[in-house]
Amino acid sequence: MFTYTERLIALRNLRPKRKLGFLKIISLFSFLGIMLGVAVLIIVMSVMNGFRSDLTEKIIGLNPHIIVKTNSTNELQIKNNLKNENLNFIETLSGEGIVLTQNNAKGVLIKGINKNEKKQSFINKKITKGSINDFLNGTIMIGAELAYNLDLNVGDKINLVSSSFISTPFGSIPKQENFNIAGIFDSGFYEFDQNLIYILISDAKSILNSNDNEMDLEIFLEDPFNAEKYKKKILSKNNEILIFTWSDANKTFFNALKVERNVMFIILTLIIVVAAFNIISGLTILIRNKTKEIAIIRTLGLSKKSIIKSFFLTGFTIGFLATVSGILFGIIFSFYIDNIRNFLSTIFSINIFPSDVYYLDKMPSEIDFLSVLFIFFMSLLITSITSYFPARTISKMKTTNALKYE
Numbered sequence: 001m002f003t004y005t006e007r008l009i010a011l012r013n014l015r016p017k018r019k020l021g022f023l024k025i026i027s028l029f030s031f032l033g034i035m036l037g038v039a040v041l042i043i044v045m046s047v048m049n050g051f052r053s054d055l056t057e058k059i060i061g062l063n064p065h066i067i068v069k070t071n072s073t074n075e076l077q078i079k080n081n082l083k084n085e086n087l088n089f090i091e092t093l094s095g096e097g098i099v100l101t102q103n104n105a106k107g108v109l110i111k112g113i114n115k116n117e118k119k120q121s122f123i124n125k126k127i128t129k130g131s132i133n134d135f136l137n138g139t140i141m142i143g144a145e146l147a148y149n150l151d152l153n154v155g156d157k158i159n160l161v162s163s164s165f166i167s168t169p170f171g172s173i174p175k176q177e178n179f180n181i182a183g184i185f186d187s188g189f190y191e192f193d194q195n196l197i198y199i200l201i202s203d204a205k206s207i208l209n210s211n212d213n214e215m216d217l218e219i220f221l222e223d224p225f226n227a228e229k230y231k232k233k234i235l236s237k238n239n240e241i242l243i244f245t246w247s248d249a250n251k252t253f254f255n256a257l258k259v260e261r262n263v264m265f266i267i268l269t270l271i272i273v274v275a276a277f278n279i280i281s282g283l284t285i286l287i288r289n290k291t292k293e294i295a296i297i298r299t300l301g302l303s304k305k306s307i308i309k310s311f312f313l314t315g316f317t318i319g320f321l322a323t324v325s326g327i328l329f330g331i332i333f334s335f336y337i338d339n340i341r342n343f344l345s346t347i348f349s350i351n352i353f354p355s356d357v358y359y360l361d362k363m364p365s366e367i368d369f370l371s372v373l374f375i376f377f378m379s380l381l382i383t384s385i386t387s388y389f390p391a392r393t394i395s396k397m398k399t400t401n402a403l404k405y406e
Contacts, residue, residue, distance in 0.1 A: 027282050032322075034272055036326065038326025038327055044265075059250055065220055081234065091201065093215055096162070112201035126185040129153070140158065143185055144193045157179070228247070231243055307394050316387045323376060
C-alpha cells in the first residue's frame with residue numbers, strides 16, 4: 001500500500017528539524033487529544049454499559065418478572081391459565097405507609113406476602129440479620145438502609161401507619177399497628193433497602209383495609225427476558241386484565257439511560273473530531289514549510305501521488321498510534337475503575353459514586369469489545385479524513401513556483 005520511499009518520508013516528517021519544534025507541539029497535542037478522547041469514550045461507554053447491566057440484574061432479582069392485577073371476576077380463571085402455562089406465581093398485596101419510631105419517621109412501600117410462599121420471595125436469600133423462620137404474624141422485614149437511618153435492629157418494635165383510614169367517634173384517622181422486626185435484608189440496591197418493607201399478607205389485609213379481590217399475582221420466570229412473550233400469551237386468553245412486565249415498569253428509566261448514553265457518545269466523539277483537526281493544522285504548516293523539499297523530490301522523479309500518500313501517512317500514523325494508545329488506556333482504566341475510585345476516595349476523603357444517588361454499592365464497568373472495535377474504526381476514519389485534505393493540497397502545487405520559495 002505504501003512504498004519504502006513513502007514510509008521513509010512520513011517517518012522523516014514525524015521527526016521535524018529543531019527549527020520546526022512547534023510542529024512537534026502541534027503533533028503532541030493532536031496525539032494527546034485523540035488518545036484521551038478515545039480513552040474517555042471507552043471508559044464512559046463501559047461505565048454506562050455496566051450501570052445498565054447491574055441495574056437490570058438487580059431489578060430482575062428484586063422485582064417479579066410479570067405482575068397481573070386481578071379482581072373478583074377473573075382471579076380464578078387467571079390462576080388456572082397460569083398453572084396451565086406452568087408458570088410459578090405468588091400472591092402479594094401492596095400499599096403505602098409510614099414507619100414510626102420514638103425519634104424518626106419514614107415513608108415506605110408495604111408489601112404483604114403469603115406465609116406459605118415467604119421462602120420463595122427474594123428476601124429469603126438477602127437476609128443479613130434474623131431468620132425467615134421468625135417472619136410470622138405481627139412481625140416485619142425491613143431493608144438495611146432503613147434500619148440504619150432509623151437506628152433499628154432485629155427485635156425492635158415499630159409502629160406502622162397505613163394510608164387507609166378508619167372511622168372513630170372523633171373522625172377518620174390512619175390505621176396503625178405495632179410490629180416486631182424479625183429480620184433485616186440487604187439487596188445491594190439502595191432504593192429498595194431504603195423504602196421497602198415486608199409483612200405477611202394477613203397483616204397487610206388488616207392494616208391496608210383490603211380484601212382478596214385486590215391481590216397481585218407475581219410471576220417469576222427462569223429467563224426474565226421472556227417476560228414479553230408470556231405477557232402476550234396471558235393477554236391472548238384474557239385481554240381485559242391489567243398486566244405488565246419488569247421492563248414495562250422500568251421503561252422510562254431504561255429509555256433515559258439509553259438517551260444519556262447516546263448523548264455522551266456524541267459529545268465525546270466531537271472531542272475526538274476537534275483533536276483530529278489539529279492534524280489538519282499540523283500537516284498544513286508542515287507542507288508549507290517543506291514546499292521547497294517537495295519540489296526537489298518531484299524533480300527527482302517522485303510522483304505527486306506518492307508525495308500525497310507520504311504526507312497522508314504522517315497524519316494517519318499520529319492518529320493510529322493515538323487511537324491504539326487510547327484504547328489500551330481506556331480498557332485498562334475501565335477494568336480497574338472501581339479500585340481507582342476507592343483509591344481516589346481515600347486520598348481526597350470524598351465519596352465518589354455515592355450509593356444513595358446511583359443506587360449501586362460499587363462503580364460498575366462492562367467493556368463491550370464490539371463498541372471498542374467501532375470506536376477504533378471511527379477514530380481511524382476521522383483521522384484519515386483530517387489527514388487526506390491537507391495532503392491533497394500538494395496536488396495543486398507547481399514545481400516551478402515551489403522552487404522560488406526561500
